[in-house]
Amino acid sequence: MTSVQIDLDVLGPSAARVHDTPVPLGAPKLRSLLGLLVLSRDRPVPASRLIDLLWHGAPPPGAGNTLQGYVADLRRRLEPGRRARSASTVLLHESGGYRLAADAADVDADRFESAVRAGRDHLERLRDRMRPPLLTDSAALARAEQQREDLAAAVRLWRGDAYADLADLPAATAERRRLDELRVDARVAAVVLDLSLGRSTRAVEVLEDLVEHHPLREELWGLWAVALVRTGRQAHALEVLDRLRRTLAHELGIDPGPAVATLHTDVLRQDPTVLGVADGVRDTERCTHGACCHPAPVVLLVLPGGRALDARAALRDLLVTNSGEGSPLRDVRDLLGRSSAT
Numbered sequence: 001m002t003s004v005q006i007d008l009d010v011l012g013p014s015a016a017r018v019h020d021t022p023v024p025l026g027a028p029k030l031r032s033l034l035g036l037l038v039l040s041r042d043r044p045v046p047a048s049r050l051i052d053l054l055w056h057g058a059p060p061p062g063a064g065n066t067l068q069g070y071v072a073d074l075r076r077r078l079e080p081g082r083r084a085r086s087a088s089t090v091l092l093h094e095s096g097g098y099r100l101a102a103d104a105a106d107v108d109a110d111r112f113e114s115a116v117r118a119g120r121d122h123l124e125r126l127r128d129r130m131r132p133p134l135l136t137d138s139a140a141l142a143r144a145e146q147q148r149e150d151l152a153a154a155v156r157l158w159r160g161d162a163y164a165d166l167a168d169l170p171a172a173t174a175e176r177r178r179l180d181e182l183r184v185d186a187r188v189a190a191v192v193l194d195l196s197l198g199r200s201t202r203a204v205e206v207l208e209d210l211v212e213h214h215p216l217r218e219e220l221w222g223l224w225a226v227a228l229v230r231t232g233r234q235a236h237a238l239e240v241l242d243r244l245r246r247t248l249a250h251e252l253g254i255d256p257g258p259a260v261a262t263l264h265t266d267v268l269r270q271d272p273t274v275l276g277v278a279d280g281v282r283d284t285e286r287c288t289h290g291a292c293c294h295p296a297p298v299v300l301l302v303l304p305g306g307r308a309l310d311a312r313a314a315l316r317d318l319l320v321t322n323s324g325e326g327s328p329l330r331d332v333r334d335l336l337g338r339s340s341a342t
Helices: 028-039 047-054 063-078 108-124 138-155 170-196 200-213 218-229 234-251 258-268 311-322 330-341
Strands: 006-009 015-018 091-094 097-100 300-302 308-310
Touching (some): 006 108, 028 063, 028 097, 047 063, 047 097, 063 091, 108 138, 108 170, 170 200, 170 218, 200 218, 218 234, 218 258
Antiparallel strands (some): 006 015, 091 097, 300 308
């Protein structure tokens, strides 16, 4: 346990705060040194290893003395109140090398991972992660709201690429990739909570972006389809699942898994688990696409190959192009327009 309140940030360029006051780190190598020490915070790093990493395997003459100068400078910045010649409680010199004595709560990456772990625990308790039920119990709603806020705060910790000052260092690259996966998990957990809280419109927007960047993750497509159904766009949901099938066939030569195949069938028959709406429960967001929780029945035209069209929308499109002034189809077009607005 350190005697100094320090926050260390590596979800972006290396940064530090002492007692909530930003610490100017100055030279790039000082930021890199801090990043290396945070990356290895659970074990000492030999001076020879730090020299090799800081100068990319080609250290200049006197690199050892230069490293000692960087260490002394970093100690002064992280412990501004430490008396001269007194032992450091933050950057320790042990038999195995230098070690950063940082508690888990001091490092933004650890705080982020803790929040994601809590979100994952919530997902593990669901019977089907692609069909989160709408919550009605006040205590459950309050817990979900808090988890959603915690995840949002965790995602806001990111200021750029993790360990940005360590460039292509293999250990940093591996940790960066792991944290990036956790970042996706955080967004997925937040989307599932949004669906449980009745915020389907917000979920649709986030899932469209997630699918664009991670097109081979079937769960994202399934959640996107469920979110679309809950905003009254059943035909669009079926098109999304069809796009997933084509994407997997083209990229991997495989079909979607059983969960997605079952979801496709359940979307077609408007299964209650897809709608996710209990009696008397309504979406808490205003949906711009019609009634969110009790959408008007959708008449589907299922074409060869499984592609589905909304019959009402298709007929309306046909009438728009063939119902000019004086056309007998104009009254039909206007009637359809009025019925879809109710």
